[in-house]
Amino acid sequence: METIYKIIRGPATLRARMGLVISLLILVTTIVVTIALAAQTAQTQITNQKRLVNGLVSLVEPTVKHMLTRGDTSELNNYMNRFITDPAIAGVRITTASGIELYEHVGQQESPSWITYLLTQTRFDRESIKKDIIHAGKVVGRIEVGLSHKPLNDSISTIVINGALVCTVLVIISLLLVYSLLARFTAPLKQLARIAREVSRGNWSPEIKLIDSGSREIQELNQAFRDGSAAMLHYIHSLEETRELLEFSENKLRTLINGMHEILFELDTEGTICFLNPVWKRLTGVSVENTLGRPFREFLTEQDIIKLFSEKFLSQLSVKNREICISTDNGDPIWVTLEASAQYDADGNFTGVIGTLGDITESVELNKLLSKYQDELYNMSVTDPLTGLYNRRHFDTRLEVILSEQLLRKQSVCLMLIDLDGFKFINDTYGHPFGDQVLKTTANTIKHFLGDDGYLARLAGDEFAVILKNKDI
Template identity: 50%
Template sequence: MQLAERLGGMTWRFRFPGTLRARLTFVFSGLVLLGSVLVTGALTRDALKTELAAQARVGEHTLDAVVAAVAAGMPAERLYGLDGYVNRLADDPAVNAIRIVDGAGGKLYEYVGPPASAAWYTRLLAGESSLPRHLRASAVSPSGEPVRIEIALADGPLDTVARAIALRGGAASIGLLLLTFALAYVALARFTAPLKPLTQWAREFSRGNWKPKVQLIASSSREIQELNQAFSDGSAALRHYISSLSEARELLEHNETQLRKLIDGMHEILFELDNEGRLVFLNPAWESVTGFRIEDALGTPFSDYLAEEDAARDFLPARLAEMHEKNRELSLRSASGKRLWVSLDADAQFDSSGNFTGIIGTFGDITKSVELNRLLSRYQDELYHMSVTDPLTGLYNRRHFDTQLEVILSDHLAKNRPVCLLLIDLDGFKFINDTYGHPFGDEVLRTTAQLLRALVRRNDYIARLAGDEFAMVLKNTNLDNATRIAQKLHASISQTRVPLPVGSMQLQSSIGVAEAPTHGQNAQDLVSAADVALYHSKRRGRNRIEVLSPDVSQAMMSIFSQGFQLRNALEQGNIHPAFQPICNMSSGKPVAYEVLARMRINGSVIQAKDFIAVAEELGLTRDVDLHIIRTALAHTPVNQALFLNVDLSSFNDRAFVTELAALLQPACASGRLITIEITEREAIPISDTLREDIQTLRSFGCKLALDDFGSGYSTYNFLNQFRPDYLKIEGSFVRGMLENESDRKIVMHIHELAQSFGMQTIAESVENEATQKALREMGIRNAQGLLFGAPRLAS
């Protein structure tokens, strides 16, 4: 019972053979079997058709015989004889039934054989239209009565024929099938034998063995040969590809590791945003720069970390697809609340279909750089402000004035608009400084600057040029209006009183006025013209306004133009000391050096004789002398003896005497040998004050020399009054003494005069050995000139 249930519950499934050889054998056998079945069916069908035709003939013959018998007029009483006749006809196997009826349908005769229906295969092969088969005919008996005759053919013979042919065809098919199966199996076993090692090779490949030890079987089949070759080539290519793939994988893993280290070690922030502007990737630099944790930041909108609204709007989802930034400065919030500055490089990303996918970019921390640049910018602004303004008064300085005046003149004169220049100089400012001290003098300068700011018009320009000298540039103003403005300014300054610890001081000023283009079409000419006017103001008693006359002499303008250069040279340190040796003619060695003034302009060196007259005219001799002495003392060794030139007229300025003494006293105290070389360029009366000043200098240790004796304003009275230590013989006499007897006698006379006063003589302008020899024969020991060395600037 259990076995029956198992068998009943089993599902029978046909499994097709697994091997290619078996499958092909089954296919070939099936094809042969199918062919046999089709052939057998065709043969059976043809046999059935033949049998059907034979039965049809038999039926027609029987029908004709019955019709003939009826028509012969067999009477009804002789029906037996007919019956026997028909029965004999019905004995034929092809006839299954015979029926004779009269016109009224009455049965006259009927024969029915055993019932038999054609088999399904007979009906299939013979055709349903051929079965059942009935033959009918009509006849008339001799008595004139109509008779109908029906004959039915039998199916049994058809089944017999079909079975006989099917059995014979089936036996033949089975034999052929077995033969075909055996032959196909053997043939295919031979043909498919090379496939087995190929299969083993593929199996080894699947297990990861890229070099299987399987011997391929050679075959005469071109396809198998090609397949073997393809497997062999494919195996080599596959091994090479797998080797390359393995190397690429290792390289990729190495590069990925390196890239990860690089990304993790980057000082810049590497980030990625999705198409909604949310952070989806950040490297560790994010935490070190911003202080925010990466886990907290991922998934949040990047715009939340931007400190500026304009930048945050650029990171809205609607604008992200257009992003392409390079070195853009952005401000980020940090976890500590401090604002960070970063440099952004970012680009929108798109897939192969052109759809926007997000943003990839980097941030570099430039906070220190931005802060440093801002600090530098502020420092630069401050330095520029310091470079163009006077720190004491806050007005523009001389440097800015020189450049700005050129700009103003270029702009206004091109439009035929006049420009006037006012130079304002405070009278007695040096006395104020010396008497009340520099702090009070600074207060006076600041007060004057405030007056200028209060009175200057909106578009005009003011500057401090030097110690107590100011400038006001009046734009689009003619000489008459400039004069009225100068008068108003002069009155305001005169009414100003600066408080003192006790009482107050009233200020006074001298003002020079010049106009462009009347007095000059460039800055230098206009300043020179205003300087000339200021000079006339001071010459005519100070505390007044002087307007330069249009017919001022060109010679006067030339002097002041040079004076302008001289002032600039003094302010910019372009007046330099030059040193000429004074030598002992016996040894040829220097005993001292005379300090001479030189001016350097645009690379050219100008001797003192070319600018000292201008200095005297403008009262700058004292400034030049003090500058040269100060520079020479600062840049020469202490053991170097110096001859310092001082104009005798400079002693009339008490401030000069005070400053000279302040320079020479510490120099002499340090052991330096200094000789004051007096130069007389004009007749100066010898006063008690002058004697006291020179005696004071001598008390420091200074010696005294009289320059260019024998020419100019040098007098015997000076020799008698001061008894100098050295007497320098005028060079023109020395140069001519060999050709001119008079010059030789003058040189001899001066030397003898010096000896009588106990002085040493120094011959100037000694240029050759013959002159040196003649001087030595006279007894003169010291000399200077080109023979011993030309003046040289300090290195």
């Protein structure tokens, strides 16, 4: 069956396949019918031959018996030669009871054909009719007549030849009918195939006309193809519009990402950098290509932040507006504001981290400088520029605070006011630079004796004030 299936599948066209199938069916049917007719004819021929030979034996038996009983067989040859002209008889042999041959005639010998042998399932060269000649209850002789194969071979050959001719005629007629009928059936299919090829080449709007076919199935197929083509064309137009919108959105998103002032980054599940926008190179001086594939932790400087970006805690990461310092390959620190969070797919699986780094380096540096200036201004406002001691403004504020604290604690406070005698004489005699040096020396001397236990301030000119906690004069 598999071989037959391969033979049928061999031809490429429908008409060729249908023609092959019908030809095979006609061939098989003709062979079966021919074999049946030949077998029936063979059996009939054998029966007729046997009947003819039996009749011949019955006809000559009385005469042969008479000759045998008289012992005169001189006329036996002439007598028998008159009856052996029939082609159904292959030969005749007459013997006595003791086996002495009295007459033998061997006709034209012809072996059974192979188809005769197959149909009759016997060997006719061994088929013969034997009959004993009995006189007065004794066997006086035997007649043996052999059957000829020629009539049987001729009959079967005629049937086979006629069957082959009939099969050939039927195959030719059926092929003509099949090809003519299928030509009308396959013509619309060829048209649809041509349209399908146009569609496969990218032409989504070929003209599909209604096919004038007598087959309702073909018309339904044509209509379905038209409807499907129209739906496909509409779908393609929708896809084109969607593609244009996606391209527009993609370009817009790319423009927004490239125009961001912050660094946009994406990490995989292991904390490796897999995406960076161009701001990274502008801020760090390192190309995006040389950064992709490196662990994000390499650029962090604070241990607590490095720990957050380890694989152990990465899936729970959520950082909002955290000021951190990152390092680059050239060693320059960059202050940024970090915002990052873990990402998950629809099934709840961790897919990575997306975050931003906003550059605040200038702001941090400016704040440091501003803090420095503020400290300097404060020191200038509360200290004496000559001696470096606290001035009158700071003394008044500090005195009020210390008195309040000591009263609450019920502890003593000692306040000493000190001035230099004859300081005006020193200034007038030795000059103000010398007087300034005297003031500095005096301030350092008092500070040395007080140590860390007291508070010292210069009130004005040569006047100093000392505050001591828990001390008596």
